[in-house]
Amino acid sequence: MMNQLYLFARLAGTRIAVETREVEAVVKLAEISPVPGMGVHVAGLSALRSRVLTIIDVAALIRGQRTPVEDRGLAIIADISGHSYGLMVDAVYDICQVPEGELPLRGQLDPAWLSYARGIVEHEGQPYLLVSLSGFIEAGVLAQAA
Amino acid sequence: MDELLQEFISETQETLEALAGEVIAWEADPDDRDRLDAIFRFFHTVKGSCGFLNLPRFERLSHAAEDVLSEIRAGKRTADPATVSAVLGIMDRIAELAEAVAIGAALPQENDDYLINALTAKEEEEETPVADSVTAPVAVARASGGQAAPRTIRLPLSLIDQLMNGVSDMVLARNELSRKLRERNGDPELESAFERLSTCVADMRDAISKTRMQRVDRLFTAIPRMVRDLGRDLGKRIDLTLEGGDVEMDREMVEMVVDPLTHIVRNSIDHGIETSERRLALGKPESGQLKLEARQSGNQIVIEVSDDGQGIDTARLVDKAVAAGRLTAEAAARMSEAEKLDLIFHPGLSTAHQVTAISGRGVGMDVVRANVERIGGVIALDNRPGRGLTIMLRVPLTLTIIPGLIVRAGGLHFAIPRAAVVEILHDNNETLQISEVGGAKIATIRAVRHSMIDLEEVLGMEMPAQTGPRAIMVVRSATGVPFAMGVSAVDNHEELVIRPASPLVMATGVYAGMTLPDNGKPMLLLDAAGLANAARLPNIVDDRAALLAHEAEDAQNRVEMVPALRFEELTGERRLLKLSLIERVEDIDAHLFGRSGGRGFVRLDGRLVPVANGHHGFAGDKVAALRLRDGSREACYPVAAVLDIVDMPAVPDMVAMQGLLSGVAVIDGEHLEVINPFALFAALPGEPVAEKDRGRCLLADGEDGWTREILAPLLRQAGHEVILGLPADAAVDPRDIVLFSGADATQAADMLASDMLGCRVVHLRATPRPNGPQDSSIYRYDQDALMAAVSGSRASGKA
Numbered sequence: 001m002m003n004q005l006y007l008f009a010r011l012a013g014t015r016i017a018v019e020t021r022e023v024e025a026v027v028k029l030a031e032i033s034p035v036p037g038m039g040v041h042v043a044g045l046s047a048l049r050s051r052v053l054t055i056i057d058v059a060a061l062i063r064g065q066r067t068p069v070e071d072r073g074l075a076i077i078a079d080i081s082g083h084s085y086g087l088m089v090d091a092v093y094d095i096c097q098v099p100e101g102e103l104p105l106r107g108q109l110d111p112a113w114l115s116y117a118r119g120i121v122e123h124e125g126q127p128y129l130l131v132s133l134s135g136f137i138e139a140g141v142l143a144q145a146a
Numbered sequence: 147m148d149e150l151l152q153e154f155i156s157e158t159q160e161t162l163e164a165l166a167g168e169v170i171a172w173e174a175d176p177d178d179r180d181r182l183d184a185i186f187r188f189f190h191t192v193k194g195s196c197g198f199l200n201l202p203r204f205e206r207l208s209h210a211a212e213d214v215l216s217e218i219r220a221g222k223r224t225a226d227p228a229t230v231s232a233v234l235g236i237m238d239r240i241a242e243l244a245e246a247v248a249i250g251a252a253l254p255q256e257n258d259d260y261l262i263n264a265l266t267a268k269e270e271e272e273e274t275p276v277a278d279s280v281t282a283p284v285a286v287a288r289a290s291g292g293q294a295a296p297r298t299i300r301l302p303l304s305l306i307d308q309l310m311n312g313v314s315d316m317v318l319a320r321n322e323l324s325r326k327l328r329e330r331n332g333d334p335e336l337e338s339a340f341e342r343l344s345t346c347v348a349d350m351r352d353a354i355s356k357t358r359m360q361r362v363d364r365l366f367t368a369i370p371r372m373v374r375d376l377g378r379d380l381g382k383r384i385d386l387t388l389e390g391g392d393v394e395m396d397r398e399m400v401e402m403v404v405d406p407l408t409h410i411v412r413n414s415i416d417h418g419i420e421t422s423e424r425r426l427a428l429g430k431p432e433s434g435q436l437k438l439e440a441r442q443s444g445n446q447i448v449i450e451v452s453d454d455g456q457g458i459d460t461a462r463l464v465d466k467a468v469a470a471g472r473l474t475a476e477a478a479a480r481m482s483e484a485e486k487l488d489l490i491f492h493p494g495l496s497t498a499h500q501v502t503a504i505s506g507r508g509v510g511m512d513v514v515r516a517n518v519e520r521i522g523g524v525i526a527l528d529n530r531p532g533r534g535l536t537i538m539l540r541v542p543l544t545l546t547i548i549p550g551l552i553v554r555a556g557g558l559h560f561a562i563p564r565a566a567v568v569e570i571l572h573d574n575n576e577t578l579q580i581s582e583v584g585g586a587k588i589a590t591i592r593a594v595r596h597s598m599i600d601l602e603e604v605l606g607m608e609m610p611a612q613t614g615p616r617a618i619m620v621v622r623s624a625t626g627v628p629f630a631m632g633v634s635a636v637d638n639h640e641e642l643v644i645r646p647a648s649p650l651v652m653a654t655g656v657y658a659g660m661t662l663p664d665n666g667k668p669m670l671l672l673d674a675a676g677l678a679n680a681a682r683l684p685n686i687v688d689d690r691a692a693l694l695a696h697e698a699e700d701a702q703n704r705v706e707m708v709p710a711l712r713f714e715e716l717t718g719e720r721r722l723l724k725l726s727l728i729e730r731v732e733d734i735d736a737h738l739f740g741r742s743g744g745r746g747f748v749r750l751d752g753r754l755v756p757v758a759n760g761h762h763g764f765a766g767d768k769v770a771a772l773r774l775r776d777g778s779r780e781a782c783y784p785v786a787a788v789l790d791i792v793d794m795p796a797v798p799d800m801v802a803m804q805g806l807l808s809g810v811a812v813i814d815g816e817h818l819e820v821i822n823p824f825a826l827f828a829a830l831p832g833e834p835v836a837e838k839d840r841g842r843c844l845l846a847d848g849e850d851g852w853t854r855e856i857l858a859p860l861l862r863q864a865g866h867e868v869i870l871g872l873p874a875d876a877a878v879d880p881r882d883i884v885l886f887s888g889a890d891a892t893q894a895a896d897m898l899a900s901d902m903l904g905c906r907v908v909h910l911r912a913t914p915r916p917n918g919p920q921d922s923s924i925y926r927y928d929q930d931a932l933m934a935a936v937s938g939s940r941a942s943g944k945a
Contacts, residue, residue, distance in 0.1 A: 035651055038650075046668065050314035
């Protein structure tokens with residue numbers, strides 16, 4: 001726990017941290033084929049070599065608004081229960097170890113983030129919200145079912 | 147969980163599966179020492195291993211079973227049905243426990259003593275003769291088998307999937323490399339090396355896909371046990387035959403077929419095969435025959451389940467459908483036997499008089515068909531009333547490759563399984579009529595009404611404006627009721643490699659999976675039943691018989707119809723022209739059209755052909771044109787677009803002779819003007835159009851290789867008449883052009899003489915540079931100058 005590696009990124013304008021064991025890779029998004037009939041949080045399908053990724057517009061999941069096509073840049077690739085996903089993020093900063101590990105949440109969290117934030121990770125004096133990628137996928141499935 | 151335990155559990159589960167059939171066979175033939183030994187060995191192994199792994203419940207159960215079996219082996223006991231049931235009970239419990247350990251759940255806290263007592267209790271009861279009219283052993287005959295199992299190893303599935311993905315990546319990389327190689331100049335050595343690599347990759351792909359294959363035997367393993375248990379419960383004697391267990395099919399496919407097959411077998415035993423007494427009364431053998439047969443046919447696996455029971459009583463089926471309000475009595479009376487039989491696939495219709503515990507719980511053949519069709523399969527019945535029923539399942543060899551249609555809707559491409567599509571028509575087809583009421587669309591195709599949806603609407607996409615006709619597909623949903631679906635177009639037919647989509651995408655319910663075509667853009671596979679559900683289409687039995695009645699009626703008062711081409715004029719009107727006048731339709735270069743003496747002409751195959759509607763001067767490079775012929779004369783009719791071929795009445799619905807038109811015909815509710823062919827040809831110029839402007843090309847050096855092989859074809863291609871050598875009678879027309887390439891003086895003099903006759907002479911030279919300032923010849927490979935000289939700009943050549 002002490003030497004956990006984290007990926008630091010910006011998502012929907014917020015600094016986030018993701019445990020690296022959840023992350024397979026970070027890629028630049030190629031062309032996305034839309035999936036009609038889905039909520040705004042599913043941007044579509046994209047091919048990564050012979051794999052097909054389901055691209056999640058995480059910002060849309062949190063804010064309820066689709067990210068414009070020209071703002072789509074990077075995606076974190078993750079394998080969640082046997083399926084490949086790409087989770088769109090605004091920017092990726094760094095991957096590094098945080099000796100002090102996960103800290104409890106403090107302050108009044110934006111309700112939009114409430115169901116995703118698990119804690120705080122500090123990096124270079126800045127707090128980052130610790131989130132779980134599979135949490136986004138689960139929320140996405142729920143949002144679709146609703 | 148440590149590795150040893152995992153190994154033990156999976157081995158136990160596998161052996162259990164294989165043994166279930168053995169136990170049944172052993173019961174039928176208790177003297178079969180080999181089978182008894184195999185079963186005994188199983189319990190012995192389990193007992194040994196679980197003592198070592200500290201699994202006391204396993205140990206106790208297997209120990210008890212082992213004891214009983216060893217007594218039977220020693221001849222102290224006989225294998226009566228009760229004992230076999232008890233042994234089976236123990237095996238079931240062991241399977242449950244193994245399952246619980248495998249998923250890490252708490253072991254089910256049930257009383258094992260009960261099972262163990264059942265084993266031993268029989269010992270006392272054995273003395274009392276049991277009335278065993280119901281304890282009918284099932285005779286199992288396996289057509290194949292008895293061969294030594296090939297050596298195998300156990301591999302995690304994830305590893306195989308990883309291999310599959312690796313090979314797919316390799317194929318993609320190969321394709322890219324092949325593209326790159328094509329762009330460069332061909333190096334035969336490199337190419338042959340690449341060929342070799344390609345072959346290896348293809349072989350590898352085949353081999354890897356084989357790892358997903360499994361013997362159909364696995365599908366059959368549970369059957370004997372089920373037949374035995376059901377036979378006992380229902381008091382029926384059944385002889386089971388299993389054939390073709392060595393046929394291989396996709397692992398996932400096996401899993402998908404298990405449920406439908408189980409259901410069919412259950413139905414056969416419950417509803418099909420009669421009780422022994424009844425069979426004897428009917429003069430049939432006492433034991434019912436049930437046969438399961440698997441075989442490969444092309445890229446499909448055919449699984450047949452046949453019994454010699456009572457078959458399906460179609461009359462009762464119809465009565466039920468009528469009673470349920472699914473069908474009018476009138477429509478039922480018109481139905482053919484096959485259509486009546488088809489009712490068995492409609493939800494909620496079962497021939498069972500009463501609902502039993504085994505089947506007839508409302509989960510019927512409709513679900514079976516739905517499941518079979520979901521995997522791209524087909525189900526067919528062969529009903530022999532009173533004598534039996536054969537149900538045939540045809541399923542693709544593998545789940546992952548299915549034939550599919552690529553459709554376009556809302557600017558996107560989708561795939562749909564070919565098996566789900568019954569028919570495709572364009573929405574301007576006259577057999578189709580689309581009406582709308584209260585927002586609902588109804589497509590009537592040849593008098594059969596279908597619920598209609600537009601794919602864009604169901605998926606919430608915008609429907610882009612479209613010039614051509616939309617495609618209407620009749621799609622059979624898994625519930626068996628076909629519906630009509632409108633899409634922009636049906637583009638292609640392809641074998642698709644289907645992979646599962648993520649749960650997020652599947653949650654929409656309208657997609658069945660996805661595929662990655664060669665262009666690298668992922669495409670979604672539509673689920674026909676899901677679309678029907680999403681659109682909340684009602685489930686109504688269509689009245690097929692009405693169709694036949696309608697057609698018969700139609701034939702009676704049919705007016706004489708002739709095929710006609712529907713097209714759009716350059717001025718925008720839609721018109722019809724009798725098809726028999728049209729020789730062909732072709733795209734003609736716009737610059738070939740011209741005008742002379744107030745009439746339009748087009749230069750075709752070296753002739754000038756009159757343009758029937760006088761158009762000339764077009765926007766694009768190419769013009770679609772109809773080539774017409776009245777037997778001797780021909781004409782060209784440029785149009786904006788050719789729409790389709792329809793049947794029009796030989797006499798227009800409204801006769802109105804006016805100019806080129808003979809009247810108006812109504813096709814699919816659209817009023818179309820009909821071209822009058824008489825007026826059309828009558829208006830053409832009487833004389834064939836004379837070619838005024840062009841002469842022949844006389845090639846003076848007819849014997850010369852270059853002239854013959856290179857120059858002559860070039861000129862002919864450009865549309866000139868070419869004559870090799872100068873005509874002997876010197877009949878040189880002033881419009882002719884003489885070409886020569888010789889350099890000697892006498893020839894040049896001759897040429898000049900002919901030049902005096904008034905025709906142009908073009909002198910070609912072999913060197914790029916002129917021989918001097920006086921040299922007016924043209925370098926023979928200077929195509930532009932050559933063509934300009936020949937086609938008459940007098941400035942060149944003899945300037």
